Amino acid sequence: xxxxxxxxxxxxxxxxxxxxxxxxxxxxxxxxxxxxxxxxxxxxxxxxxxxxxxxxxxxxxxxxxxxxxxxxxxxxxxxxxxxxxxxxxxxxxxxxxxxxxxxxxxxxxxxxxxxxxxxxxxxxxxxxxxxxxxxxxxxxxxxxxxxxxxxxxxxxxxxxxxxxxxxxxxxxxxxxxxxxxxxxxxxxxxxxxxxxxxxxxxxxxxxxxxxxxxxxxxxxxxxxxxxxxxxxxxxxxxxxxx
Amino acid sequence: xxxxxxxxxxxxxxxxxxxxxxxxxxxxxxxxxxxxxxxxxxxxxxxxxxxxxxxxxxxxxxxxxxxxxxxxxxxxxxxxxxxxxxxxxxxxxxxxxxxxxxxxxxxxxxxxxxxxxxxxxxxxxxxxxxxxxxxxxxxxxxxxxxxxxxxxxxxxxxxxxxxxxxxxxxxxxxxxxxxxxxxxxxxxxxxxxxxxxxxxxxxxxxxxxxxxxxxxxxxxxxxxxxxxxxxxxxxxxxxxxx
Numbered sequence: 001x002x003x004x005x006x007x008x009x010x011x012x013x014x015x016x017x018x019x020x021x022x023x024x025x026x027x028x029x030x031x032x033x034x035x036x037x038x039x040x041x042x043x044x045x046x047x048x049x050x051x052x053x054x055x056x057x058x059x060x061x062x063x064x065x066x067x068x069x070x071x072x073x074x075x076x077x078x079x080x081x082x083x084x085x086x087x088x089x090x091x092x093x094x095x096x097x098x099x100x101x102x103x104x105x106x107x108x109x110x111x112x113x114x115x116x117x118x119x120x121x122x123x124x125x126x127x128x129x130x131x132x133x134x135x136x137x138x139x140x141x142x143x144x145x146x147x148x149x150x151x152x153x154x155x156x157x158x159x160x161x162x163x164x165x166x167x168x169x170x171x172x173x174x175x176x177x178x179x180x181x182x183x184x185x186x187x188x189x190x191x192x193x194x195x196x197x198x199x200x201x202x203x204x205x206x207x208x209x210x211x212x213x214x215x216x217x218x219x220x221x222x223x224x225x226x227x228x229x230x231x232x233x234x235x236x237x238x239x240x241x242x
Numbered sequence: 243x244x245x246x247x248x249x250x251x252x253x254x255x256x257x258x259x260x261x262x263x264x265x266x267x268x269x270x271x272x273x274x275x276x277x278x279x280x281x282x283x284x285x286x287x288x289x290x291x292x293x294x295x296x297x298x299x300x301x302x303x304x305x306x307x308x309x310x311x312x313x314x315x316x317x318x319x320x321x322x323x324x325x326x327x328x329x330x331x332x333x334x335x336x337x338x339x340x341x342x343x344x345x346x347x348x349x350x351x352x353x354x355x356x357x358x359x360x361x362x363x364x365x366x367x368x369x370x371x372x373x374x375x376x377x378x379x380x381x382x383x384x385x386x387x388x389x390x391x392x393x394x395x396x397x398x399x400x401x402x403x404x405x406x407x408x409x410x411x412x413x414x415x416x417x418x419x420x421x422x423x424x425x426x427x428x429x430x431x432x433x434x435x436x437x438x439x440x441x442x443x444x445x446x447x448x449x450x451x452x453x454x455x456x457x458x459x460x461x462x463x464x465x466x467x468x469x470x471x472x473x474x475x476x477x478x479x480x481x482x483x484x
Contacts, residue, residue, distance in 0.1 A: 008356075015262040018252070018352060022261070059482055082352075084359045090367030090477045095484070097473030106360035110260060110324075114250075114350035117326045122348065125332030126380070127388055129371040129397060137481030138368070146369055146395040153391035154384070155371060231339030235332045239379030240301055242336070 001029075002102045003074045004065055006092050008083035008109025011195035012040040016110050024107055025076050032065045033078030041078070062092050069102045082111040086132055086160055113158040116191035116219040119201040121233025123189055123221040127155050128236075133170045134161035147174055151181040156227065156236050159220040163213075171220065175210035178222060182206060187223040189234050190214065203229055244344045245316045246307055248334050250325035250351025253437035254282040258352050266349055267318050274307045275320030283320070304334050311344045324353040328374055328402055355400040358433035358461040361443040363475025365431055365463040369397050370478075375412045376403035389416055393423040398469065398478050401462040405455075413462065417452035420464060424448060429465040431476050432456065445471055 005024045010016035025031065025044045032051035051068070053061040065075045079087035089106045096104050117124050129150035135143060150157050157178070162171045178186075184207035191201045194217075204212065206222065214220065227236040247266045252258035267273065267286045274293035293310070295303040307317045321329035331348045338346050359366050371392035377385060392399050399420070404413045420428075426449035433443045436459075446454065448464065456462065469478040 010260070015265070016260050016350070018258050018260050019264070020257040023257070059484060082356050084356060084364045084366050086367065086480070087364075089360070089364035090480055091482050093363050093475045093477050094472055094479065097475075100473065106364065108258070108352045108356035108360045110350045110352065111356070114324050114326060114353070118331070118348035118350045121335050122326045122329075122331035124326050124372075125328065127371070127373045127385075129369070129392070130366075131369045131397075142396070143369075146397055149391040149395035149397070150371070153388040155388055155391070230336055231342065233335045233339075235335050237336065238328070238332055240333050242301060 001074045002069050002072060004069050004077055004092060004096065004102060004104045005074070005107060006077045006079060006083045006089045006104065007107045008079050008081060008087060009037065009041060010081065010110035011112065011115040012037070012080065013195035014043070016115060016195060018107070018109060021107050021109055027074065028076035029073040030068050031076045031078060032061055037078050037080050058088065058091055062088070062095050065092065066095060066099060066102070070099065082109045084108060085111045085130065112160065112194060112219040115194045116201070117221065119191050119194070120189040120203065120221060121235050123223055123227065123234040123236050124156055124158065125236045125238055126224065128158060129155045130158045130160065132160040133163065133167065133174060135167070144177055147177045148180070151178040154224045156224045157222040159222070161216065162218055162220045164216055171212065171214050172210050175206060179206060179210070182225065186225070187227040187229055187234055189221040191219050193217045194219070203234060243316045244311050244314060246311050246319055246334060246338065246344060246346045247316070247349060248319045248321065248325045248331045248346065249349045250321050250323060250329060251279065251283060252323065252352035253354065253357040254279070254322065255437035256285070258357060258437060260349070260351060263349050263351055269316065270318035271315040272310050273318045273320060274303055279320050279322050300330065300333055304330070304337050307334065308337060308341060308344070312341065324351045326350060327353045327372065354402065354436060354461040357436045358443070359463065361433050361436070362431040362445065362463060363477050365465060365469065365476040365478050366398055366400065367478045367480055368466065370400060371397045372400045372402065374402040375405065375409065375416055377409070386419060389419045390422070393420040396466045398466045399464040401464070403458060404460055404462045406458055413454065413456050414452050417448060421448060421452070424467065428467070429469040429471055429476055431463040433461050435459045436461070445476060
């Protein structure tokens with residue numbers, strides 16, 4: 001069977017995978033993915049053939065998945081979170097366009113904005129924007145324009161890839177842009193290492209967020225002007241009359 | 243056990259539920275939800291006690307869940323999609339703030355932007371905004387401001403609640419706003435009745451989208467300026483060099 005299933009496995013724990021993702025992994029002949037993500041689902045993979053590539057090896061990983069599918073195998077390409085949100089689906093489908101004989105499917109999963117949001121409460125219960133601070137593949141000017149627009153329109157904002165060693169001041173710059181439109185006491189949240197043993201979450205103000213240290217395991221939430229902390233949870237209200 | 247689990251069940255089919263959501267439903271004493279959503283998971287609910295309320299009965303539903311939890315029960319409050327994205331989590335957590343003796347948890351699930359996005363390909367593989375066109379609880383001026391901002395900043399856009407009988411021209415108005423910033427041939431997509439027998443999806447241009455009829459089961463996707471149709475799928479590229 002020439003097929004590639006592009007599978008979002010959620011934050012990493014078995015509990016947050018969908019039934020469809022678990023079944024697909026079991027059905028595949030070969031599992032391809034970034035080494036760290038494969039290690040999270042080793043119990044499901046069992047003794048299946050695997051293709052591991054390192055971070056930033058995305059194009060190579062997809063090409064190897066294609067070659068295996070062309071040889072008649074059903075390949076499961078693993079993406080953390082949702083395969084369609086900063087995941088492998090876009091790149092894999094682009095390369096698949098030259099291989100119409102290979103069947104494909106995209107299996108959605110719980111993304112960090114959802115698993116992190118659930119830990120914090122309900123920060124995304126109204127309109128929101130999802131923006132990555134990584135300028136590896138996106139001009140920084142476009143990222144800044146999107147941050148300004150989302151802040152001005154009072155959208156709640158989720159920041160993916162908020163920082164790394166090379167981009168230690170990006171979160172501070174993002175907060176400065178947002179502070180141009182939103183008050184310093186805007187309710188914000190951070191989640192780290194979701195679904196791992198050292199998972200944590202924290203509620204801070206926008207001015208406090210500006211001073212925080214973040215890394216690639218952090219997801220950042222910035223409330224809109226109506227977002228509150230209630231009962232220890234972040235809630236962005238929809239407007240129900242109580 | 244005084245507890246409320248706020249459970250996102252995804253688009254409605256068993257396959258797209260998370261392991262955690264299935265387990266929680268099995269563990270609860272009582273299941274509360276909108277009648278239609280409970281009907282989708284009757285096999286899981288079995289002969290458990292249920293509390294069904296109609297559409298727009300959200301506040302009453304939460305108050306009944308609270309009363310049941312106060313009586314010592316573990317209540318599962320069902321939300322379609324993700325409980326934190328236009329779901330029940332925000333309202334329920336707000337009401338729970340006055341009941342610190344009741345334990346709670348939010349269980350995320352696959353939202354329509356993800357299940358619909360996976361059907362269409364990968365329309366949300368780069369930064370995006372999620373905006374509801376329902377003005378039941380939100381001033382229409384704020385919705386329009388958010389549409390303008392997202393369009394100007396070249397964010398991909400997902401529209402929830404794009405239309406109903408009373409709001410038959412809202413999608414047209416939204417397209418007109420977006421057409422002020424984005425070309426008429428911008429790649430767009432629609433999904434209908436996701437995970438039901440009559441599930442469908444369609445790829446259209448922004449000018450064609452303007453003329454479409456939509457209802458409450460439709461989710462609308464508007465690509466950014468780089469979004470393409472490739473191999474029959476919508477792909478919003480992240481910028482990988484191939």
